[in-house]
Amino acid sequence: MSFKLLAIRPLKGCSRKFLKNLQVNQIYKFYAEAKFYSANEERIDDKISDLPVRTINFDETEYLPHNFFDNEKVSISAIVGKNGSGKSALIELFIVAINQLAARKIKEKELNSSAELQFLNKSGETVCCEIYYLINQKYYILNINRGIVELIELKSRLQIDLTEFFYTSILNYSIHSFNSSEAGQWIDKLFHKNDSYQIPVVLNPKREAGNYSGIIDINNENYLLHQRLISILVKNQFLSITENLIVDHIKLKLKDSRSFTILNTNSEKKITKFGSEKRRSENFFNVLEDQIGFIFTTKLAGKTKFYFNLKSLLTEFKKRFEIYHISLGTEQYRFDIYILYKIISICEKYHSFGKCIVEQGKDKNYEYLIINTNLFLNKFIDNNSHILLKLKQVINYYKEYDRIWRNVDQKLSLSHLKEIQPIINEEFLDHLPPPTFDICFMTKDNVDILKSISSGERQMIYTLTSIIYHIVNINSVNSFELIKYRNVNVILDEIELYFHPEFQRKFIERLLDILQNVKLDSIEGLNFLIITHSPFVLSDIPKQNILFLESKEGVSKPIEYKSDNTFAENIHEILNNGFFLSDTKGAFARGKIESFLKYYEKTSKEIERDVKLIEKYKAEYFHKRKSFVKLINLIGEDYIRTVLKNHLSQLDRILWREKSIEETEKEIEKLQEQLKKMKENGENSI
Template sequence: MELVYLWVKNYKNIVEQGFNFSPRFRCEYDEDTKELKIIDKDETGEFYPKNFFGDNINVTAIVGENGSGKSSLLLGITNSKIIIRRDNQFYTNDFTSEIHKFTNINREKDYDIIYMDFDLIKINPITDFWDFSQQNIYDKNLYKRIENNFSGNVNFNIIKYKENFYNLIIKYNDSFLSELFFYNPIEIRLSDFIKTIPFQDSQSKYINDKIKSVQSKKYSKIKFLTFLYSKIKNNPELSKLKHFDDDISILEKEQDILNYSRFSNQEEIDNIYKLLQVLENKKIHKFSIEDFYKQIYNENREAFFKLTELGYLEVNLKDKTGREYFDLSQGERKLFAEFLMLFNSISKSDKSEIFLVLDEPDLTLHPQWQKNYIKELIKLLFNFPKKKFHIIITSHSPFLLSDLPKENIIFLEKGKQVYPFEDGKQTFGANIHTLLSHGFFMKDGLMGEFAKDKIKSIINYHEELLKKKLTKNENKKQRDEEKVIYEKEYKTKFRQIQSIIGDDYLKQVIKNHLVEIEKILYDEYLIDKEIKKLEDEIERLKRLRK
């Protein structure tokens, strides 16, 4: 299955434009006459790469400068005229043709679209395509800030997000995670608080310190005190401690906790305590996903998430080198979580044909991971040999383009499809400079603008000196004044710039400019110039004498 052609009538900066997504077929559509041509390269003898990514996978990249319409084109897939081909038959939602026989396609019944933005996981069937739920990848370091900012927003459910994240890790540990390219989570552990509850006089101080630590955060405080109250009140061992009654009375005086306890689900609190008892009775403080954990998790799911929320239970995922999940770079964590959720979404789909629409998924990734992205994505899809995929991906990465033939790339410029690579030139395996200059329309070169301004300052200074005609004898005073300025403000700076230029040819060009500048400003250069002129004249006269 593949998306062959997309016609956008009017969406954002794209107006009456057609886009070819298939390396095999080239379509031309006239909106006025409603005439549609579908040119098959198998019939014309034109080259195109066949089954390049496998029998069940096709890939189309969309690239272009900022504002060229990449994201608009992605969203246009759901509200524009399209042609899809599968099993040697063309399907459409809106096209008509006297030449080509089309079968109508139902977007909701016939295929799924899985859409994933680069920083917001948005995985939805086509029916919910315009109504995404925004749930960021769970990040331990950001959790408290998110909690404080969104605790009053019922539309942002960070706990639900965490639940989804852990659900996927547990569900796919045996299949997906064990094969993932860089990360294989292997253990869960209890936090230190659960492992060593101090049954001694210092317990009172410990509890008070805990209470104080959360007093500035009402959202955290309520949940913490509710749990703490339930645990202490019902623990016979704790009741033997000194100052126990004082500790309980401190808790009971907290109006927030009393209100919360009266109106919260007591069954929920009991479940939390029950799970703690199970964990403590088992005396298991560290265990792997493969054994006891799945059973405990599945039987006590709600209580588990309350405990992780309160910090009593840690999910400690390690890779094969011993790095924990939050030791990974932000890009690695993002990639791991996105691939995990993508795997889950594909697994849940009951459709045999799926469009994967990925909006700049390689953004924020280290170049090494950008180089690996297509390879790892294809490897992920090999887990689903009975499904057919058309990956549609936007990117700013030349590394991604070097993995794709130009026939699999849509180049956008100002909302239109263009063809910057001439016949015979390819993107596949091309060097980065070519891909950047052609694929991303960098017409003014690849040098950084800061460096360009620094280098141009030398050239501009040389041009200004030439305009002043300082080599004339009548301008000697002005030349001397300019020489003082040059030595004070420019000489050292210009030589430093020239010395660190990385390109050898450009470095020599700028050196020549500096030589010419100093020839203008320094008398000795004028004398040498005159000597050379006289020597040339002498040589000329000698030749005449012979």
């Protein structure tokens, strides 16, 4: 019971923008057995009350065995409900509350971070809520009320600092989430950043800002996946990244360098394209002159932007970082091309570097541009953003070439990778192989793991590596001059996205298994809060650890789970009771079944009331019966299929048997008449 995020309580005055459909003064509990009392010992978590919380009682051992999740540091809770029930609203309110806390602490110099967080307190953006949590038998409240920010130990009512708070990592791959064009620009500051885990929340994966707000760069995610896997595996060499595949070594392969086109205004042939690797390797340093323009593509369209002064830019860049005199042999052109390509890409893509691009002129075909070298280098040095990671890796590759990389062949053992870890406390990712290499994770049998798995397995690895990577890094933060969080809250929002039901069923087990194999000496508590629509995930969590939400009359309210428990429950029961479904079948399928049942009821009742109506339904039923038979044969559930077959047989008895008797009687009458005529005509022999 080391650490738990217990509840969130919206307060009066919270703007509708952040409140959404949450109810003011409702305590939304993630652990149902936690009880909240006022100063006069009145229970207030089971009602809407504006009384302040003065006491919390919680003992999970009343309903859970000791060490239930097989890891004394781990607690797991969940939120479940229909779309619109308030799940996302709770998480967004939690995020903006942490933003307020961090922004205030930065302003008061209690938090050392270069991030420029926005403290929200203007009309329409007021944040009012309380967050309750438990660490080592002590209860705490984060109170955010307009301009007030208080972090309090509940019993003593004393203010505390961030060392008694917790770090939160939030993971959400939904394309609709965390879009700054909807939530506000404040949220852009909370995505992955290099601040040594000081601001106590990070949103993953990284999303773009500005005109691209909310967009996930999946290519960058693939790159980070490789980087994070290396980082994790170096520290946990025998970690299995899939159920059956363990990394034995890493294979490095140099990528082709970037294609480029040059513009030489002093040549008759102004435009020259370098599309082949051979041409680039032989000619790059010959054409790299300040008066020659470059664009890093061979596909030209419309007015083309060419960058000049690139030789000076490369020289000054390498001198500033003391790598100018380091030679990488015959492959150096690849790294130098990448440096120039990446500098231009950063300046074109990111607003904060946009002013580094200076226009020198243009005509009907071309724009003539240069990079303000000093401005770029100054911004680079003052910036710890993730956008500079790849350039930092190239710089460190140069610096560590003789010590580490010169004699490395394509096969790189995990033990050799440990040599990359810098002696000083720097970002480990900055020292990994740069993006001029393809990185492959190989088994002993030389199977490329990431190429041999499905997209669902890859998503599982994305998720688990992101979780573990941040936890491991928080564990390794040096407490000297930095806040070291010893408790970590991980929020997994819609975690089942892209997962086959079998992966959903195994997710919590996989998470717990991987945590058992990771060294976390400095982490005292891990709380996982899972927001899900998956009954398979819920069947691994007791109902006492689940907040069930339902929207009634536009207001989000906690609801009791109607069945015995979710843990090890049949998924159909969870779907009915936990997700408040009216049916566990698809609405289209249900409509087809109901259409047949309505026909059966209408037909049987009308014929029962008036037998003469049989004629009316005969032809219609004759045409519909084949479709009814096919529909019934498609139904997967035996019980429903049997019931419908019985209904069909009943219709047969009502309509087809009546038809057979009537037709038989007519045929008999007809034959008798023919026989009579034959006798009369003397034709009585056969």
